[in-house]
Amino acid sequence: MSTDPLAWETLERQVAYTCPGFDVVNESVRLPDGTETDFDYCSEPASVCILPFRPDDEVVCIEEWRQAVSRVSRGLPVGGIEPEDDDLEAGARRELAEETGHEADRLEPLVTVEPANGIADAVLHFFVAHGCRPTAEQRLDHNESIRVAPVELEALVDAVGTGEIRDGRTVLALSYYKLFGAGDHPNE
Template identity: 60%
Template structure:
């Protein structure tokens, strides 16, 4: 079966809700059987998720309040790719410095995923940032509360195994690195 035989035809598209961070898009589509219907999805674009390692192989991690789940989230630094970013490396360097005050010696792509493509167009670019050193202060956005620390890959793997690593971006990044990145 070809991809074309499953493809939907987009007849119209409009942004029905917008706020800082994401939009809700409503599209009128024609399904392969000819049915016309509406489909809504969350549009938030591309982000980078950073696995930052220090020269001593410690992982730079953050703790951040997450309002939707009403608790502190433990995880990897991450953030949006901005329109004026030259490339993913620019986004990684900016987000790492803003959220942690660290800078990377090297940056390498690990993988790219669509974490929830049934209802969102989000794309996560996972990168390994090595030789990360603290070089300055955080430069947080007005709506961020972040505490920075370090841990080991082994500790993060254990937290994943023990169901203590709840952030999906972090879980995927750590497990991917453990399976393929070293």
């Protein structure tokens, strides 16, 4: 239990709803002033997001239907860590292969973030993949509609700047990469 005076005390925790990919958790909590209330949040396994570069330095982007916003979204391969993944890098390699049919010569960690920690316990681990080459067919999940769409890095950055790309994970990966580059990890 945290000793920080801002900490909330969890009195009871239950899963209110579960589905493939995430749970909605309801907690009864006591606030620092003694008030008791409920707090709901989304709980999901850790995820990986990959910024994959081909040998020609094009980025292996994907275009995917996103039902929540009713449109095709251009972005980077992202997926949850599976129980059979030995570590985060193994999960990143698996997701890259499944969504794009590409394998990387080398992966390096970029940054780890909590993208929405006011409403979710999600942790997202970003990797930069170098030397990506197509080696197999995509192995998409039953609910994925994805096409591979390689693009020059600067064109991708420009698409973020104009608002054409709105996927938060892609915006964050490119922003961090452009600000700090790979191999520079001030928050680790």
